Amino acid sequence: MKRKAEVRMDIEQIKGEIRHRMTEISSLLKEGNNKDATQAFINFGAFLQDQYPDLLLDDLRKKMEGLMGQEFFENEMPPLGFIQYYINGRQEVYEDILEEEVTNELKANRISKMDAAIKGVNIFSHLLGGMRWEEGLKASEKEHPFDESILEEAKQWLVDAPYQVSKNVSEAARQKRLALHFVSEIRDNLEITIKSLSKQILEEVDKNPDLYNSIFKEGDRENNIDSLVKHLKENPSDAHSTEIKMAAASYDALKALTHTLDDAGKGNPRPQDKLRRFEDHLNNESVRSALDTNPDDDVTQFFKTVLYILKCAVTLTAYHWVTEGESLRSTQQQSLKDALTTLKKADEEGVIDPPTNTM
Structure with missing residues (x-):
């Protein structure tokens, strides 16, 4: 029944x-x-x-x-x-x-x-x-x-x-549903981590208001963080703290990843397409560097969780993720495996603190 x-x-x-x-x-x-x-x-x-x-x-x-x-x-x-x-x-x-x-x-x-x-x-x-x-x-x-x-x-x-x-759902539909779930889960993790980085950036701004207030337009500061991050990216200076530089670089990388996840090509991209393009973008050297070099707990936890999600996506939706007739890319699998091994080792050595979960 x-x-x-x-x-x-x-x-x-x-x-x-x-x-x-x-x-x-x-x-x-x-x-x-x-x-x-x-x-x-x-x-x-x-x-x-x-x-x-x-x-x-x-x-x-x-x-x-x-x-x-x-x-x-x-x-x-x-x-x-x-x-x-x-x-x-x-x-x-x-x-x-x-x-x-x-x-x-x-x-x-x-x-x-x-x-x-x-x-x-x-x-x-x-x-x-x-x-x-x-x-x-x-x-x-x-x-x-x-x-x-x-x-x-x-x-x-x-x-x-x-x-x-559900028993009345085909295997292809089940795998598509899983892919949809993975996209939503990554999206939520992006939002949570971007929110955390926004808070960090504003805390650094408050430490040196004379340096940053002129960059903000009048109004809500939270809505002008993008402008500040763009300014920091285009105008590097030793006047900015290491903390705000790292937070801004990670913020910029996560915003770019969000855009890739939301806009995975023309037409009506499948969730599998969104995952694949996201994973390709995540492996971009500048993006990886912005995340790898930031020791912040929330950024590290985001990276770890998303890598595990992508690993599961490769395993559980593999046939439907790749193009018809194309085999899984060994470099893709090895990249995920290497990154997870590094993170797991850091976790065991106490480099990564236990995560604080929020909605």
Whole structure:
């Protein structure tokens, strides 16, 4: 018997199912039943995977916004204390899965479950109103000190939660879905790391306002970071600190990588095309240098996570990633292998600090 999410529905059925799942998750969070809320988030994500298999997470958010509008914006916001543990736990479990030495089938299924896990909570938050959700999360995190025991509990629930990839999806469709997931995951990691670098750049600006304020246009400084980075790139000077130079170089590299990921050629590029072009750009000497030479924890963690994602993409979507009849490039595989070996060695020697995960 097919699970409900596997049956393609019409618009009104989909809207009804979304309302049901939004109510269910809210109720479980209000009850403090976080174990069942974890399962409900994954089930919601699985439903979205099956109804919209060809959408990236950003596109899925837009689809939900068009479908449901602001219907849930006035709903009472459920308690959000558990959410930071769910999000951080999901990220840690996901990173563990990327590094696991298991069969391709098992790894693909576990990655798909983590995709469902992030889709569920992301769309739930988006439909409730992203702005007030973020404000609620910040308030909750300030009110309650972080508890490692709850994080470990959340991770175990995520690992143990039942999930199965739809039986009625072809192997090609499964691999395309995985490729879509990898694109979304890289995009999220880019956004998080760029945000961190932006903060670092502004902190350096505050240390020497007379040197930098003339570069900024009037208005919001955050929106003028691109102008500052461009200025630093075109006007090198010993007056700038090493910290701002490294942060700006990494910021510029990640912005360029984001453009490559979003614009992978003319027409309608497949997610596999986006991954391939991104990996080629990542191997560009200037990009690698800007990231390799920056010891910042967030940049190092980004590099490590993305390399593992690309390694899994090569393994799990290989046939559909390469051009018809083309074999996998040995240089591509060796480049990923060498970079991961170097990062793993640095991690073992304590050069890389444990990552701090954020949404």
